[in-house]
Amino acid sequence: MDFSSKKIKLTNKKKVxxxxxxxxxxxxxxxxAKRGFEVTVFExxxxxxxxxxxxxxxxxxxxxxxxxxxxxxxGMEDKIVSNGIPMHARMIHSVNxxxxxxxxxxxxxxxLSVGRANLNKELxxxxxxxxxxxxxxxxxxxxxxxxxxxxxxxxxxxxxKDFQADLIVGCDGxxxxxxxxxxxxxxxxxxxxxxxxxxxxxxMPPRNGDFAMKPNFLHIWPRNTFMMIALPNMxxxxxxxLFMPFEEFEKITTGDELMAHFQKYFQDSIPLFGVDVxxxxxxxxxxxxMVSVKCSPHHLNEKCILMGDAxxxxxxxxxxxxxxxxxDCLVFDEILDQFNEDxxxxxPEYSRVRVPDDHAICDLAMYNYIEMRxxxxxxYFLFRKYLDNVLHFxxxxxxxxxxxxxxxxxxxxxxxxxxWKWQNKVITQGLLLLGTMSAAGATYLLVKYIPQKSxxxxxxxxxxxxxxxxxxK
Amino acid sequence: MDFSSKKIKLTNKKKVxxxxxxxxxxxxxxxxAKRGFEVTVFExxxxxxxxxxxxxxxxxxxxxxxxxxxxxxxGMEDKIVSNGIPMHARMIHSVNxxxxxxxxxxxxxxxLSVGRANLNKELxxxxxxxxxxxxxxxxxxxxxxxxxxxxxxxxxxxxxKDFQADLIVGCDGxxxxxxxxxxxxxxxxxxxxxxxxxxxxxxMPPRNGDFAMKPNFLHIWPRNTFMMIALPNMxxxxxxxLFMPFEEFEKITTGDELMAHFQKYFQDSIPLFGVDVxxxxxxxxxxxxMVSVKCSPHHLNEKCILMGDAxxxxxxxxxxxxxxxxxDCLVFDEILDQFNEDxxxxxPEYSRVRVPDDHAICDLAMYNYIEMRxxxxxxYFLFRKYLDNVLHFxxxxxxxxxxxxxxxxxxxxxxxxxxWKWQNKVITQGLLLLGTMSAAGATYLLVKYIPQKSxxxxxxxxxxxxxxxxxxK
Numbered sequence: 001m002d003f004s005s006k007k008i009k010l011t012n013k014k015k016v017x018x019x020x021x022x023x024x025x026x027x028x029x030x031x032x033a034k035r036g037f038e039v040t041v042f043e044x045x046x047x048x049x050x051x052x053x054x055x056x057x058x059x060x061x062x063x064x065x066x067x068x069x070x071x072x073x074x075g076m077e078d079k080i081v082s083n084g085i086p087m088h089a090r091m092i093h094s095v096n097x098x099x100x101x102x103x104x105x106x107x108x109x110x111x112l113s114v115g116r117a118n119l120n121k122e123l124x125x126x127x128x129x130x131x132x133x134x135x136x137x138x139x140x141x142x143x144x145x146x147x148x149x150x151x152x153x154x155x156x157x158x159x160x161k162d163f164q165a166d167l168i169v170g171c172d173g174x175x176x177x178x179x180x181x182x183x184x185x186x187x188x189x190x191x192x193x194x195x196x197x198x199x200x201x202x203x204m205p206p207r208n209g210d211f212a213m214k215p216n217f218l219h220i221w222p223r224n225t226f227m228m229i230a231l232p233n234m235x236x237x238x239x240x241x242l243f244m245p246f247e248e249f250e251k252i253t254t255g256d257e258l259m260a261h262f263q264k265y266f267q268d269s270i271p272l273f274g275v276d277v278x279x280x281x282x283x284x285x286x287x288x289x290m291v292s293v294k295c296s297p298h299h300l301n302e303k304c305i306l307m308g309d310a311x312x313x314x315x316x317x318x319x320x321x322x323x324x325x326x327x328d329c330l331v332f333d334e335i336l337d338q339f340n341e342d343x344x345x346x347x348p349e350y351s352r353v354r355v356p357d358d359h360a361i362c363d364l365a366m367y368n369y370i371e372m373r374x375x376x377x378x379x380y381f382l383f384r385k386y387l388d389n390v391l392h393f394x395x396x397x398x399x400x401x402x403x404x405x406x407x408x409x410x411x412x413x414x415x416x417x418x419x420w421k422w423q424n425k426v427i428t429q430g431l432l433l434l435g436t437m438s439a440a441g442a443t444y445l446l447v448k449y450i451p452q453k454s455x456x457x458x459x460x461x462x463x464x465x466x467x468x469x470x471x472x473k
Numbered sequence: 474m475d476f477s478s479k480k481i482k483l484t485n486k487k488k489v490x491x492x493x494x495x496x497x498x499x500x501x502x503x504x505x506a507k508r509g510f511e512v513t514v515f516e517x518x519x520x521x522x523x524x525x526x527x528x529x530x531x532x533x534x535x536x537x538x539x540x541x542x543x544x545x546x547x548g549m550e551d552k553i554v555s556n557g558i559p560m561h562a563r564m565i566h567s568v569n570x571x572x573x574x575x576x577x578x579x580x581x582x583x584x585l586s587v588g589r590a591n592l593n594k595e596l597x598x599x600x601x602x603x604x605x606x607x608x609x610x611x612x613x614x615x616x617x618x619x620x621x622x623x624x625x626x627x628x629x630x631x632x633x634k635d636f637q638a639d640l641i642v643g644c645d646g647x648x649x650x651x652x653x654x655x656x657x658x659x660x661x662x663x664x665x666x667x668x669x670x671x672x673x674x675x676x677m678p679p680r681n682g683d684f685a686m687k688p689n690f691l692h693i694w695p696r697n698t699f700m701m702i703a704l705p706n707m708x709x710x711x712x713x714x715l716f717m718p719f720e721e722f723e724k725i726t727t728g729d730e731l732m733a734h735f736q737k738y739f740q741d742s743i744p745l746f747g748v749d750v751x752x753x754x755x756x757x758x759x760x761x762x763m764v765s766v767k768c769s770p771h772h773l774n775e776k777c778i779l780m781g782d783a784x785x786x787x788x789x790x791x792x793x794x795x796x797x798x799x800x801d802c803l804v805f806d807e808i809l810d811q812f813n814e815d816x817x818x819x820x821p822e823y824s825r826v827r828v829p830d831d832h833a834i835c836d837l838a839m840y841n842y843i844e845m846r847x848x849x850x851x852x853y854f855l856f857r858k859y860l861d862n863v864l865h866f867x868x869x870x871x872x873x874x875x876x877x878x879x880x881x882x883x884x885x886x887x888x889x890x891x892x893w894k895w896q897n898k899v900i901t902q903g904l905l906l907l908g909t910m911s912a913a914g915a916t917y918l919l920v921k922y923i924p925q926k927s928x929x930x931x932x933x934x935x936x937x938x939x940x941x942x943x944x945x946k
Contacts, residue, residue, distance in 0.1 A: 186667070186762045187667040187762050188665075188667070189665065189666050189667055190663075190664065190665050191663065191664035191665070191666075192661075192662065192663050192664070193662050193664075194659070194660040194661070194662055289659045289660050
């Protein structure tokens, strides 16, 4: 097979193979093509733009600052943003159907609900528009040689073909075929951890031609051991994702069991789905597993680099999977500039810089896996979210909520974690001090201004305070 | 190829394939054969008993209680123990050449230095003595089918052969080929972590026909960032292992650099090695990497179970790698009894019981990786070792040193860790209380019995106490 059918004008430019034509592969092709490299993309599935049904994962995407900055660099931010729906706050649905919003950041700060399929199509079309880019679909990577950069693919006609690249960019997802060669090397650290929860998607149809719920929110039904979320789509539907331990999923085998479960935990959503839709969607597919992948280093020799899920699959609870992958492309681009495209320097530097950040976002996503379904039910957590935002308002440079650093800035992930721990220490100590002083002050005032004989009332007052619902949570 | 060349009399007995003819594979073959199963062992290398040179790892082995209990079960304990050298204590070599012993446990408790090659040979010979066991060497596992149990091997004649088993027992080490099929399944947790240290072996020859150092000790030269250990062999040599960060190894490229390093850190060992031996051994092979592997579950369907390093490779700093692997065989045997050899119940139960213990020993070995080279230089650590032993003497059921639980009992590894943390809490709190009381008491006595005008001397005394060397360490 002839990969050079499209004639490239550039000479002496590096030949780069991008493995994977998903979101990160598509964007990376744009970055590398913009730089003038000779880019060839190999995707194992068919062209998503021609596909009748789209297989694979579809957990909704929340585009935020890091992803937008990367898109901006290849001139695609506006187009993608115009096809997204701003979400300014979480909308918490309590068991009794009460809804309370928790803003994501300051006024005007929001994340964007974007459709994976459309975004993927746009990226592939943009990559293909560069004359020095060629896309190959139905090409499955079988193996590659870390010394020579020779790759072997199984093509659409069922025969094996070789391709030679100066640089291989592995963007082929959590179960990366590119990564297999890394695993054969000594001193490559690797971990894959499945969480006990599975997920399942349900579609909430429009209601009287409009969104069934307020659209500019990420709706959350936190239920401690499990949770449901809903993100708005451009067609006025919501994609709802139910996260539950696999054992819980296994317990629900009939329509009646399903309805009983929803009656108990997600009652307000039933009329919005409609019983028929709910039963149809729930039993359509089995619950899917979620995996967290970490590895180090991200490069092999001067030949190969891993990005996106191939380097750091995260659980989907911080809305940073795509954003981290897009930022990978941007960071790599920055380092290419810094080292004048000398791959022997660029690749180790990328691992040095990016590994701690990618590990940090894996850990943060795992942390939020607990926070999202459990902590948002705690009054102290809500108070702390509120306090963090207030402190941020008055001291915007000193106290920055973790979520803000992760979502609305390009603060390096691992630095955000360090800063967050420091802030927590300061705020907790401040609260303790304030609490102690208030208690002392209150006691002083009570003792001073209440007649001596009614000393008992001080105790009564404290007891009354302590029985308040707030303290019991 | 005909695997049934040796006629088996037993009928209706399970066909078990043991992958790997190393220590754990050899012992497991004995266990399974003793039970009457039809056992076939497949080892990828040649028969170690006929090999001219023995390749692969050789870090010395310290046999302790768990390993001995497993050997005892197949009637091999006495034979192996008689070929081992008891080590009653660590012998700490300080930089200035001073030697101080730290006992491993109570009087009479010891670990055994055993040679890997001899032990492996004995186990294979013992396995082969069972009429229902067949050993195959130079058989490399290519793949196997988790539904049917069909395995494909590359045989010594270079052709592929299939073998069908009811149960596949993967004992094929840290880079297990059996495990690959696990990694293709969803919800299999796996991690491999390389430590920054490499290791290199040096041989200390006999001196005037006898051991060059006291034989009944595990000699340790702890030097914080690196360390050397030495274990005695039956031929009156010592096998010394040098553990250093790879960067440090890379700095030593000439004989002079090597001698300067040894002069500085291991001076007392130079005359014992001899300069020529040292230079020859050091530059013979590059430093080897060490990996820690964890995974879960340890079984796949009712078809396959992983044991030994294939399930839990540990760094070699607790002397438990082989012991944990041998105990795996014993635990599996106990569960086979418990569930009447019903593999559909035995395999999940083995994972349920054994995974937490195997994870615990991985973590403990990693913890000792720091303790052995650094903490043994700290006076507080030595004091605590001493205190633990004293408390154990007076309260043998309440306070059991961690090392004792791990090395001289079959206390489940994860329970030993829980108990150790509890004991540490109790002892630390006790020490704090004792310290506070002593300080208060001492101050009281000083103030009471020293004339009022010389109050300054109390302060002087405290200052003097605080400048004592002990506190500065």
